[in-house]
Amino acid sequence: MAHIFLILGFVVGAVAIVRLRYDNVSQFLVILILCLFYLLWGATYHHIKGDITKKLFLEYLLMAAIAALAGFLVFIR
């Protein structure tokens, strides 16, 4: 169920990306919002599950940073 919520978030983000084509700044903002959503989801999900560690959180943080920077590189430059 928790994963469905996350996937739903990504689907909404993907629709926004498609609808905002030719508006690079807004597309980058969508990526940024989704990265924050992913980070928040990860922290909450693993906290509830009881398996959150610093290493796991750092993994989420690095993944979010990579995604955001890739978005910045392409959409903002």
Next chain:
Amino acid sequence: MIRKKIAHQILPHKHEDGDSHAAHGVSLIALFTYLQIFVLITAGLYIIRVKAPHILGTASFGAGEIIALTNAKRAQNNLGPLSSNSSLSSAAAAKAANMFRENYWAHNSPSGKTPWSFITAAGYRYVFAGENLARDFSDANSVVNAWMDSPSHRSNLLDNNFKEIGVAVDSGKLEGREGVLVVQMFGAGISQVPAAQPIVQASPAPSPATAGQQTAQNLPSSAVSPSPASEISPIPTPTLAPIAVGLNESNQNLPDESTRILATRQFAIAKIASLSIIAFIFLLFVIEVIVVVRSAHLSLRSGIIAHMGLLAFVLLALWYAVGGAII
């Protein structure tokens, strides 16, 4: 030995002590390395763009190409060509210069100037008028295709009410970035509208105070909304301006001055590099899932589905990215 090391980079495995390990290619150190690569590429491209942009490619296109392509699209849709009008071209050039000077990316300027004020100031008396804007594209084809992809811009391009066109292609610094700006203005001069057109009936008595602002609608909206459809009337409105001479000019003087665009390959390089790195990481996660599912003694790591979801979303966004913007 080397083979084993390479396999450990891309495959999840068990060490001799019995501990399960993810592929080293998706370890924390590897993820940090990917992040550093992105930082280096971003900084590198920025420095090259500022110091020696010609390294990233150059191109040039002009208003004439935009007009020719616009007319080609109209021809494909069984519409007549638009004539190039020097007053509309002057209005477009004035609008582009104003956008650079006042530093805005919108149909209306921060000081309240509308597209129509530029058209009127250029001496063009119109019944219908419209405006399309584009920035940061490196060729004329991409600009026109982008407009054709957007319903409101497309309806400007294919509007049968418009008879004339003026385009300006200019480069400069806008919102902190060097780039190219394309302003496309459409119009129908008063003399060009058939007598059956309800110019007089639809309008109250013309007055100097209102004539300037009631004469037309543009389809794309201002920068407030990313969706060009929100602030606009899809129906071009008859003019209130006094009937005067439409400044109709011949189609023979197509502007052919090209604007040089630098760093044209920057977007392509950024897109390919980003897609490659993200796709590589995604692939490592896919391999991990496949190997774990097939193996009895390995278990799926926590968070891997979430990571794959994020990467899939970013891959889609990057793949769908285009090099310019329109409003």
